[in-house]
Amino acid sequence: xxxxxxxxxxxxxxxxxxxxxxxxxxxxxxxxxxxxxxxxxxxxxxxxxxxxxxxxxxxxxxxxxxxxxxxxxxxxxxxxxxxxxxxxxxxxxxxxxxxxxxxxxxxxxxxxxxxxxxxxxxxxxxxxxxxxxxxxxxxxxxxxxxxxxxxxxxxxxxxxxxxxxxxxxxxxxxxxxxxxxxxxxxxxxxxxxxxxxxxxxxxxxxxxxxxxxxxxxxxxxxxxxxxxxxxxxxxxxxxxxxxxxxxxxxxxxxxxxxxxxxxxxxxxxxxxxxxxxxxxxxxxxxxxxxxxxxxxxxxxxxxxxxxxxxxxxxxxxxxxxxxxxxxxxxxxxxxxxxxxxxxxxxxxxxxxxxxxxxxxxxxxxxxxxxxxxxxx
Numbered sequence: 001x002x003x004x005x006x007x008x009x010x011x012x013x014x015x016x017x018x019x020x021x022x023x024x025x026x027x028x029x030x031x032x033x034x035x036x037x038x039x040x041x042x043x044x045x046x047x048x049x050x051x052x053x054x055x056x057x058x059x060x061x062x063x064x065x066x067x068x069x070x071x072x073x074x075x076x077x078x079x080x081x082x083x084x085x086x087x088x089x090x091x092x093x094x095x096x097x098x099x100x101x102x103x104x105x106x107x108x109x110x111x112x113x114x115x116x117x118x119x120x121x122x123x124x125x126x127x128x129x130x131x132x133x134x135x136x137x138x139x140x141x142x143x144x145x146x147x148x149x150x151x152x153x154x155x156x157x158x159x160x161x162x163x164x165x166x167x168x169x170x171x172x173x174x175x176x177x178x179x180x181x182x183x184x185x186x187x188x189x190x191x192x193x194x195x196x197x198x199x200x201x202x203x204x205x206x207x208x209x210x211x212x213x214x215x216x217x218x219x220x221x222x223x224x225x226x227x228x229x230x231x232x233x234x235x236x237x238x239x240x241x242x243x244x245x246x247x248x249x250x251x252x253x254x255x256x257x258x259x260x261x262x263x264x265x266x267x268x269x270x271x272x273x274x275x276x277x278x279x280x281x282x283x284x285x286x287x288x289x290x291x292x293x294x295x296x297x298x299x300x301x302x303x304x305x306x307x308x309x310x311x312x313x314x315x316x317x318x319x320x321x322x323x324x325x326x327x328x329x330x331x332x333x334x335x336x337x338x339x340x341x342x343x344x345x346x347x348x349x350x351x352x353x354x355x356x357x358x359x360x361x362x363x364x365x366x367x368x369x370x371x372x373x374x375x376x
Contacts, residue, residue: 107273109247113329116244116297118156135196137367139344142304144318146285148311149304150342150349151326152197154367157244160299162201162222162263163189163366165214177220177228179205183213183360187343193366199301200289200339201363202265209338213360218266219253220363229253238291238332239264246293248273248332265363269316271331277320285313287340287352291365292323292331300326301365303342303350311351334365 118136132138136155142148154160165184167174169192183204190198205215219237220228230253237251239261247259248270256264270278271290287306293299302322306313314322316333323331341358342349352358 106250107276109245109249109330110274111241111243111245111247113274114245114293114295114297116157118158118297135367136370137197137344139349142302142322144314144322146312147304147306147314147318149288149302149314151322152199152301152342152344152349152367153326154197154299154301156370157240157246157293157297157299159368159370160240160263160301161193161366161368162220162239162265163193163195163198163364164216164220164222164227165189165360165362167192167222169193174222174225174227177214177216177362179212179215181212181214183362185358185360186341186364187346187348187358189361189364190343190366194369195366196369197301197342197344197367198364199291199303199342200335200358200361201267201365203267203335204362213362216265216362219251219256219264220266221256221261221264222363224262226253226257236268236270236332237264237266238334244297246291246299246330248330265334265365267332267334269333271316271320271333272323272328273330275329277324283316285315286336287338288314288316288319288336289334289340290319290323290331291334292326292328294327295329300328300331301342301367303340304336305340305351306336308351335361 130138130153132153132155136159138153138155140151140153142151164174164177165188166177166181167189184192186198186200190196202220203217204213205211205217206213216228218228219230219239220226221239236248237256238246238248239251239256239259240246240263242260242262247261247264250270251259251261251264272278272292285306288302288304290302291300292302300323302319304314304319304322305311319333320331338352339359339361340350341352348358
């Protein structure tokens with residue numbers, strides 16, 4: 001009986017050893033498998049990086065200078081990827097950018113070229129050429145070889161203002177811009193003003209694409225109040241005067257106040273002045289935002305998507321051509337890239353670069369509702 005007990009204990013001990021060995025083998029197999037998976041992932045990522053490096057190398061160092069310039073200018077206009085061209089063409093990036101430089105003149109906006117039709121009596125038998133909706137807005141889809149976007153035409157320019165992220169609707173005043181307070185999404189700024197539509201507006205501090213959108217740059221005037229002064233960084237200002245005429249050009253704070261600008265912001269370059277297009281070279285394909293005005297005073301608000309499979313983006317020259325096609329007498333480029341966004345009511349009209357919601361920014365071009373515009 002003792003012998004059977006000893007045999008049973010021996011068998012149990014052997015079984016335990018076998019279980020322990022199987023467990024050790026499984027752990028070793030799992031570790032090996034996990035290591036192999038990591039190795040495969042690493043090799044795939046390394047291969048992908050190598051492929052990207054080779055493809056970019058073909059663009060930057062290939063025989064086509066035009067293709068190289070286009071890629072350099074496209075990446076240089078982005079916030080986070082402008083360093084990439086320097087990895088290939090460190091000593092020649094400046095030359096490439098110079099070949100894509102935009103030339104705009106010093107011509108001053110001629111206000112007499114604009115007559116605001118929204119304030120003129122309309123003959124009873126006049127035919128309606130454009131079918132504006134109940135909000136006085138006409139929205140059109142824009143398509144080109146490399147881009148897709150939208151043009152919003154606002155019939156009454158008095159309803160277009162610069163909204164700021166730090167506006168307090170209960171007091172009707174705004175505090176100064178600050179990096180300590182984050183900006184707001186453009187639809188949130190629109191809601192502060194009780195607006196009906198909006199696009200993104202001017203420049204703001206955004207180091208390496210990681211800014212919080214709280215600090216505007218360049219000249220900013222909102223509802224007659226100068227919120228931000230001069231800036232040498234951004235070359236152009238777009239602003240409406242007290243007669244609702246859009247002025248575009250290189251203005252100082254003093255000049256803007258002398259012109260009586262009620263709402264203005266800075267970015268640039270100027271695109272069209274007094275019906276004449278600025279000289280545009282190849283500036284790369286990117287998302288774009290622009291604002292302009294027709295001879296009848298109607299405001300043109302343009303957004304073009306970019307960095308997407310169905311819309312790589314537009315050059316500055318493309319934007320000029322679109323604005324001219326829609327009758328712009330004066331027009332100015334606004335902040336583009338991942339800032340480009342348009343809302344009509346609660347609906348985001350364009351796709352935008354960001355996946356879900358728009359970026360936080362300090363300023364937006366707002367279309368006020370009719371009654372709100374009369375209250376301003």
